[in-house]
Amino acid sequence: MAVNLKRSSGEDSDGGKTSRRRMLGWLTGVGLFGSAGLSAVSNFVFIKPRATYGQPQRFSVGKPEDFPEGTRSVLGARGICIVREGTKLAAISTTCTHLGCTVASAETGFACPCHGSRFDPDGNVTGGPAPRPLPWFQVTLAPNGEIEVDKDIEITPGSYLTL
Amino acid sequence: MRLALAIGTFFILVIHGIVFYNQFGHPWERNQNTYFDQAKVLAKTDTEKAALAARRPRIEQIVVSNFGETRVDRCTTCHIAADDPRFSSHAEPVKTHPYSATLGDYQKDGKWERRHKFAEFGCTVCHDGQGRGLDAEYSHGRDEYWPDPLLGFTTQENWRKDFAPKLKGKEYMEANCAQCHTDTAFAGTALVTRGRVLFFATNCYGCHRIEGLSDGTIGPDLSDVGRKWKLDYLWGRIADPKSILATSIMPKFNLKDEDIKALVVFLKSRKGRNFAETEIQRFKVKLTGGAELVQATIKPVQINPKEMVKQGEKLVLDRACTACHKLGERDGGIAPDLSQEGLIKDSEWIYDHFKNPKSTMPDSIMPAFRFTDDEFKAMTAYLVTLKGVTAPPAGEAIYKNYCLRCHGEKGDGHGPIAEHLDPYPRDLTKAGFMNSKPEARLVNSVRNGVAGTSMPAWGKLLNEEQAKAVLSYVQSSFTKEPRREVKPHAIPEKNPVATSKESADRGEALFVNRCAGCHGKKGDGKGPNSLDILPKPRNLRNSFFVNSVDDKRLFDSIEYGVQGTAMPSWIDYGLTHNDVGDLVNFIRSINQKPKGGQHAAAIQ
Numbered sequence: 001m002a003v004n005l006k007r008s009s010g011e012d013s014d015g016g017k018t019s020r021r022r023m024l025g026w027l028t029g030v031g032l033f034g035s036a037g038l039s040a041v042s043n044f045v046f047i048k049p050r051a052t053y054g055q056p057q058r059f060s061v062g063k064p065e066d067f068p069e070g071t072r073s074v075l076g077a078r079g080i081c082i083v084r085e086g087t088k089l090a091a092i093s094t095t096c097t098h099l100g101c102t103v104a105s106a107e108t109g110f111a112c113p114c115h116g117s118r119f120d121p122d123g124n125v126t127g128g129p130a131p132r133p134l135p136w137f138q139v140t141l142a143p144n145g146e147i148e149v150d151k152d153i154e155i156t157p158g159s160y161l162t163l
Numbered sequence: 164m165r166l167a168l169a170i171g172t173f174f175i176l177v178i179h180g181i182v183f184y185n186q187f188g189h190p191w192e193r194n195q196n197t198y199f200d201q202a203k204v205l206a207k208t209d210t211e212k213a214a215l216a217a218r219r220p221r222i223e224q225i226v227v228s229n230f231g232e233t234r235v236d237r238c239t240t241c242h243i244a245a246d247d248p249r250f251s252s253h254a255e256p257v258k259t260h261p262y263s264a265t266l267g268d269y270q271k272d273g274k275w276e277r278r279h280k281f282a283e284f285g286c287t288v289c290h291d292g293q294g295r296g297l298d299a300e301y302s303h304g305r306d307e308y309w310p311d312p313l314l315g316f317t318t319q320e321n322w323r324k325d326f327a328p329k330l331k332g333k334e335y336m337e338a339n340c341a342q343c344h345t346d347t348a349f350a351g352t353a354l355v356t357r358g359r360v361l362f363f364a365t366n367c368y369g370c371h372r373i374e375g376l377s378d379g380t381i382g383p384d385l386s387d388v389g390r391k392w393k394l395d396y397l398w399g400r401i402a403d404p405k406s407i408l409a410t411s412i413m414p415k416f417n418l419k420d421e422d423i424k425a426l427v428v429f430l431k432s433r434k435g436r437n438f439a440e441t442e443i444q445r446f447k448v449k450l451t452g453g454a455e456l457v458q459a460t461i462k463p464v465q466i467n468p469k470e471m472v473k474q475g476e477k478l479v480l481d482r483a484c485t486a487c488h489k490l491g492e493r494d495g496g497i498a499p500d501l502s503q504e505g506l507i508k509d510s511e512w513i514y515d516h517f518k519n520p521k522s523t524m525p526d527s528i529m530p531a532f533r534f535t536d537d538e539f540k541a542m543t544a545y546l547v548t549l550k551g552v553t554a555p556p557a558g559e560a561i562y563k564n565y566c567l568r569c570h571g572e573k574g575d576g577h578g579p580i581a582e583h584l585d586p587y588p589r590d591l592t593k594a595g596f597m598n599s600k601p602e603a604r605l606v607n608s609v610r611n612g613v614a615g616t617s618m619p620a621w622g623k624l625l626n627e628e629q630a631k632a633v634l635s636y637v638q639s640s641f642t643k644e645p646r647r648e649v650k651p652h653a654i655p656e657k658n659p660v661a662t663s664k665e666s667a668d669r670g671e672a673l674f675v676n677r678c679a680g681c682h683g684k685k686g687d688g689k690g691p692n693s694l695d696i697l698p699k700p701r702n703l704r705n706s707f708f709v710n711s712v713d714d715k716r717l718f719d720s721i722e723y724g725v726q727g728t729a730m731p732s733w734i735d736y737g738l739t740h741n742d743v744g745d746l747v748n749f750i751r752s753i754n755q756k757p758k759g760g761q762h763a764a765a766i767q
Contacts, residue, residue, distance in 0.1 A: 024169040031172025035179040042183060051222035053235060058223065060246075060282050140214045143202075143247040145274060153217060161210070 060146040064089065064163050067147075072121075074105050080137060080149060081105060083121075088160035091139050091149045092123045097132040110134065122157055133157060191241045191297055195220035198243045198250075198257050205249050222297065227285035230342070230438045236285035236294035238302065246281055248274070265351060289339050290314060310393060314339065314431075322395040326402070329420060330394045338389060338431035343439040347459055358429020363461045365416055365483045367426075369530030373433055375445075375453035376460075379530055382413060387435035397427045412583065414486035414495045457533075466537035475545030478538055487529075489568070490549075497583050498529065499617060500568055503551025507612075507619035514543045525615060525705045526585035554624045558636030561629060569617060574641030576698075584617045587698055591637050594644040596727025601649055606630045615707030654718040660744030662751070670749025673742055681729065686753055696729045706754040717747045 059078065067073055067084040074081045079102065080091045094110065096103050101114035109126070110119040117128030124133045138153035139161040147161075199215050206212045223239040244250035244257045251259040260281075262268040267278030279289070287294040291311035296302025304312035307321050315335030318327040334354055341355040348356075359376075362368055368377030374386040388397070399406060401423050404413035418426070436445065448456075466474055479485075479501075485493035489500040504513065515522050517539040520529035534542070554561055562570075569588040571578035576590035591597060597605070609630040612620035625633070638646065660666050675684060681700040683690035688702035703709060721743050724732035733743070 021165070024165045027169035028165070028172045031169065031174075031176040034176045035172070038176075038179040038183050042186065045187075051224055051237070053226065055226050056224050060280075138214065138217070140211070143205075143249050152221075 057151040058148060060142060060148050063146055064141075072105060076102065078149070080151070081110075082147075085160070087163045089139055089147065089163060090160045091137045093135045093137065093151075095134075096130055097134065098128070098130040103134070124157070189297065190299070191222075192220040194241050194256055195243050201250075201253075201257070202247070225282060225285045227283070227288065229283070230285075230288045234285050234287055234294050236287050237297055238286040238292070238294065239281065240297060241299070246277075287311075288342075289336055291339065292317070310391075312393065314394070318395070323399060326395050326398050329424070330398060334424065335394060335428055335431065338428045341432040342434065342437050345437055345439050347456065352432075354425045354428040355432050358425040358427070359460050360462075361422055361426050362429060363457075363533070364481075365418065366486070366530075366532055369532050370413070375448040376457060378452075381528060381530060385430060385433055388433050389431040390434045394427060394431065397430050398423060401426055412497065414483075414497055416483055416486050461533060463535045464538055464541075466541045471541045471544040472548055475541035475543070478534070478542050479545055496579055498580060499619075500565075501546060501549060503549060503624060505547040505549045506551065506623040507621065508546075510543050510547045513546050514539060517543065523707070524617070525707065526702060528583055528585070551624070554629055556629065556632065558632035558634075559640075561625065561633040562636055565621065565624070566633065574637060585699075586616050586702070588617070590698065590727070591641045592643075593727035594642050596725065597638070597642045598644060598646050599649060599726040602631075602634065602646070605634055609633065613708065614711035615705040615709075652719055652723045654715060654722060655740055656715070658714045658718075658744045658747055659740050660748060662748050666745050666748040667752040670745035670747070670752075673738075673746055674749055677733070677736070677738070678746070686750065698728050700729070703750050704753060709750060709754040714747055717750065718743055721746060
């Protein structure tokens with residue numbers, strides 16, 4: 001080993017060629033920092049679980065016929081309100097943007113029972129402490145003819161699914 | 164050193180890379196991407212295309228809490244097209260779950276509608292398998308230690324090769340259908356219903372308990388057997404009980420494959436409680452013992468008085484009597500030979516024994532089966548016609564024909580069926596016992612049997628000479644000691660103590676002090692020492708036996724002991740004639756109640 005060190009240190013001085021020592025140093029460095037980097041990335045990725053044990057975010061809510069024209073049906077367990085206007089359909093969240101209470105449907109739109117936030121029928125804030133309007137979720141017509149709501153994907157308020 | 168470090172770190176990097184790749188390059192992600200790509204081609208509108216383009220692979224799950232514990236079924240993560248009718252002709256896993264009218268799916272406007280929506284039912288409720296798994300091996304339950312592999316579809320590496328192919332097929336899923344569809348007439352669970360009928364027809368209920376159906380105590384309780392065991396184990400235990408557990412005493416029933424399948428499906432459907440049951444229904448079943456279901460399942464044979472014997476024969480042969488008993492060529496290897504039943508028992512005894520085996524044989528392990536009285540009468544009528552063959556004259560041949568099954572090849576009492584008999588057959592090699600009894604008593608035991616034990620009266624088969632011949636064969640081949648003259652014991656001719664309550668009470672006190680160690684406090688022969696003793700201490704509550712012996716013999720056995728057994732000679736331990744008289748009075752007093760015979764009147 002001592003011989004090795006001496007020889008490699010001797011060759012280190014001439015700049016042109018990468019010495020054995022340097023090469024090994026690089027390899028070690030790449031290996032160590034590379035795996036450390038990968039671990040760090042994985043750790044960050046794993047902070048957010050890929051699945052939780054709650055109800056799925058993407059679910060089917062039934063056939064379009066289940067929602068007659070001009071009705072607003074609140075699905076309490078799912079936390080959404082299905083709005084049907086003519087041939088247009090949308091899903092509005094019923095979770096208050098203030099502290100997460102479930103808002104109730106009211107004549108003027110939605111009303112939160114906890115701190116009195118008010119929303120209009122499109123989910124825009126009209127009063128109370130709520131900071132943001134109620135989000136709209138993506139609604140698609142699944143190939144089996146059922147309406148699928150994906151709570152992971154928010155869409156711009158006012159965009160409807162046309163049946 | 165440096166080289167090693169460099170290689171080492173590089174190696175670690177590679178391992179990290181592999182782990183990283185595995186974590187982020189799941190097969191299910193590829194499946195989902197395939198689905199998105201193909202669905203985009205099939206998509207008709209731009210919004211549909213845009214929606215598909217926005218979708219990224221992710222873990223799809225259905226959380227179902229209507230069926231027992233909350234189930235998390237992630238099957239649709241790979242089987243993402245399960246509910247997309249456009250993929251019906253694609254290859255698994257991106258394939259539509261087939262629609263089937265037998266599952267209750269129906270067509271509406273030319274489109275199929277599902278009866279069991281996946282969002283409501285999930286997947287594992289019907290299919291079994293490991294719902295949370297994201298990897299084909301684990302989620303399909305191919306893992307050896309997962310108790311519920313995909314029913315009827317997945318066989319495991321460690322399953323017996325000769326059984327494994329029989330365990331495939333979707334019929335096995337009927338076991339899960341029956342968790343909700345408990346109606347016995349339901350067409351979708353025909354195998355469960357058939358299995359339930361077989362459970363009674365092959366007399367499984369005699370030994371096994373299933374809540375709400377039967378209450379046998381000899382075998383394990385099967386109320387939740389479907390939750391505990393896999394298909395292959397159930398199949399194996401029914402097809403060949405000893406192959407899985409060498410000490411199993413379950414008989415081999417020699418059933419046909421389709422019968423075993425029905426039984427396996429039925430057993431697999433026993434999971435403790437059904438999803439469909441309410442508390443009130445369970446309570447009702449508990450109150451009635453499931454009488455409704457049992458009555459609907461057992462179909463009694465209409466007995467025609469003219470054909471009684473023939474129908475009895477059919478019952479005896481069809482209803483698995485020979486799974487335990489021997490009858491001609493058929494031999495279950497557990498219970499006594501019925502081939503000459505008509506000569507060793509009479510119809511009253513047989514009928515009583517059928518109605519309640521313990522009423523004629525207090526320690527019999529035979530279960531009381533649920534035949535109708537008419538069926539029992541027919542079977543009795545058949546059994547009394549069995550006369551066997553004429554007994555051979557030679558002692559050895561007689562022994563091999565009649566005695567060997569219980570007393571064993573070596574005469575040591577360990578015959579093939581001995582372990583199922585109580586009292587255990589006499590060890591004929593014990594010279595102490597054999598030579599201490601006068602020949603007349605031995606001949607009497609052979610020709611008239613020993614009451615309350617499995618030793619039948621052979622008198623109608625063997626005459627005096629034949630009995631003596633077999634005894635001399637036993638003497639020369641097993642006992643191997645010449646008979647000695649028995650010295651008469653000094654015992655009173657009759658009990659010196661008069662029968663009275665006081666005498667019996669004194670006897671009981673003595674009994675608890677002196678005898679309970681072996682004979683047990685209750686006199687049932689199950690005292691703490693009885694475990695180490697063979698022959699076992701006599702069950703003194705066996706009225707048939709106790710009432711068949713006279714006071715003189717009890718005095719002899721107590722005062723001078725029984726040679727060749729653990730019974731000591733109590734006269735050496737200070738018991739007087741009067742003490743023994745009290746004991747005899749006590750033993751007589753606990754055998755007062757006449758037992759048996761209460762059913763026999765029915766067949767007159």
